[in-house]
Amino acid sequence: MxxxxxxxxxxxxxxxxxxxxxxxxxxxxxxxxxxxxxxxxxxxxxxxxxxxxxxxxxxxxxxxxxxxxxxxxxxxxxxxxxxxxxxxxxxxxxxxxxxxxxxxxxxxxxxxxxxxxxxxxxxxxxxxxxxxxxxxxxxxxxxxxxxxxxxxxxxxxxxxxxxxxxxxxxxxxxxxxxxxxxxxxxxxxxxxxxxxxxxxxxxxxxxxxxxxxxxxxxxxxxxxxxxxxxxxxxxxxxxxxxxxxxxxxxxxVEEDFLAAAAGAVARPGTQRPYFLYVSTIQPRKNHQLLLALWRRLAAERGDRAFDLVLVGRRGWLSEGVFRFVEHSDVGRKYVREHNDLADSALARLYQGATALLFPSLAEGWGMPIAEAQAFGQPVIASNLPVFREASQGLATLIDPIDGMQWYETICRYVDDPPCRERHAERVRSRYRPPTWxxxxxxxxxxxxxxxxxxxxxx
Missing domain, CATH: 3.40.50.2000 (Glycogen Phosphorylase B;)
Structure with missing residues (x-):
């Protein structure tokens, strides 16, 4: 040759x-x-x-x-x-x-x-x-x-x-x-x-x-x-x-999340139920809606109010959100913020949440929706077509400016555990997470x- x-x-x-x-x-x-x-x-x-x-x-x-x-x-x-x-x-x-x-x-x-x-x-x-x-x-x-x-x-x-x-x-x-x-x-x-x-x-x-x-x-x-x-x-x-x-x-959905979800064991309730929002903090994500709802929750329920956990880096034009979290009594007592969280820690938060909240005003996709549902967790999100697509029709979708309906739905998930469990069971039995x-x-x-x-x- x-x-x-x-x-x-x-x-x-x-x-x-x-x-x-x-x-x-x-x-x-x-x-x-x-x-x-x-x-x-x-x-x-x-x-x-x-x-x-x-x-x-x-x-x-x-x-x-x-x-x-x-x-x-x-x-x-x-x-x-x-x-x-x-x-x-x-x-x-x-x-x-x-x-x-x-x-x-x-x-x-x-x-x-x-x-x-x-x-x-x-x-x-x-x-x-x-x-x-x-x-x-x-x-x-x-x-x-x-x-x-x-x-x-x-x-x-x-x-x-x-x-x-x-x-x-x-x-x-x-x-x-x-x-x-x-x-x-x-x-x-x-x-x-x-x-x-x-x-x-x-x-x-x-x-x-x-x-x-x-x-x-x-x-x-x-x-x-x-x-x-x-x-x-x-x-x-x-x-x-x-x-x-x-x-x-x-x-x-990340393989680490899928593996964690597959090996997840039912966990006893924490001191207080918490709702999770995973997103960069910026105006389009509509954090202000949730903070207004939590101010009302604290006023109406006092020590029986539950937590809001925010996971995401601080973005732009959201100084009001930052001031609320850092300086208001409600923010300091009921809102937890994580700006740089490893996937393993985020997986634990998904696993223990009452539900994922996603009140965004506009999105191209809904990655946290897919991740939360991979853990069998129910999702309450804005009524955007892309969220219906990302959740495979399994999320509870609400107009992102309808504060009253958001408030009532969030409270129902805590006050009526069987209602929340029915939604979770639908997710566990029907959702098929996309894979890389x-x-x-x-x-x-x-x-x-x-x-x-x-x-x-x-």
Missing amino acids: SRFKRKLAQIKHHTAAGSHLANVAADHDAVRNLFQHGAQGKVVYLDVTRTMRRDRGWHTGITRVEFRYIRHFFDYSDAPVFFVAQTRGERFELVSRRRLARHLARLRWIDDVTELTGPDPAANHRRGGLSATRRLAHAYADALVPARRRAPLPPGVYLNVSHAGIDRAELLRTLRDIMGMTIAIYVHDLIPIDFPEYSGNEDPDRHRDRMLNVLEFADLVLTNSEATRDRLAAFASSSGRPLPPTHVAVIG AAHMSRVDELLSARVRTRSRCM
Whole structure:
């Protein structure tokens, strides 16, 4: 067998085994011929910009989703995977797996860098920005082959699951038109467009640009719910643009929660019943409603009032909530706040709660609803279509501004235990929690199908 054929066979073997081209490929001809023999378009470039910009420990919402994709692609065996992050201007940098793992450990998202394993295509690459307009390919070639025989960066799937940078049309245009990438984007919500008053420091026009760029550049769109997909379709119609191929990939419940729920044992009642709300503290989440209800509870019931447990980081434009919790007699006595809680501690709170409360005014999904119901707990939530979807029709849904009905329902769950137990039993017998395994299987299937479609068109 010739040297070339041996090299090609070696690369094919390592690719099939989940290793990376950069570990074995030092020959431009072998790389070129590998792509000609079927690897074209199978490389995945996962954007980890949001994670790399984090400097705090608690990961929730969109950040948690990106983290789950990182974990999945660390062990990905169907194609080579690069992690990339955006820097200044129209620039990317390759992020080595060692650097990414250390960053995650610093954020306390993993206990040990050895928890994430896998071959690393960028391990020997120098740090620093790489110009996307100069085709990131040159930097890849520096690490892969001698300068005199540089290979282009293989086209593949650029996957963005965090909205980071997708407001920059030129960046997406470079990826698509110059680098030949298939672009896949995960859309979480259109809330800054629909409810600009809840956007905090977020510029609604910037989010509009994001969604317009999704419509223009994405070859594949994933959404977290049917509600988000429907809203994106309506936005596309109102913008006079076609909707790209769009599929729902529901966010999974963490395996640690599922394991804890499976092993949960009925616990004796605590000193006082408590209701749980898991959410960043910001105006859209409607904490003010609950605080008003608890002020009334304390006035009417005195020492027979029960607790409200708030789990979530402090956000923006919620100083009134913070002052209530810190300075009012009701807040100090009946409201407990946890801003940086580990999943194991949160699991215990889910397990012992009377119910989860979720009076939010707008959402793209309802992750805490799925988590609470995985523990067999009843949920009282706003009557949003997405909450009906997330709860699989099992939550008690109430208008988020109907304080009287919220008050009566909360009291009923404490004063009438059989009523609360009937709701809990419905959840335990009917609810089927979404899993990350099913989510990733769905995503892999969609990415693979999109690559095959793109390859036939090229």
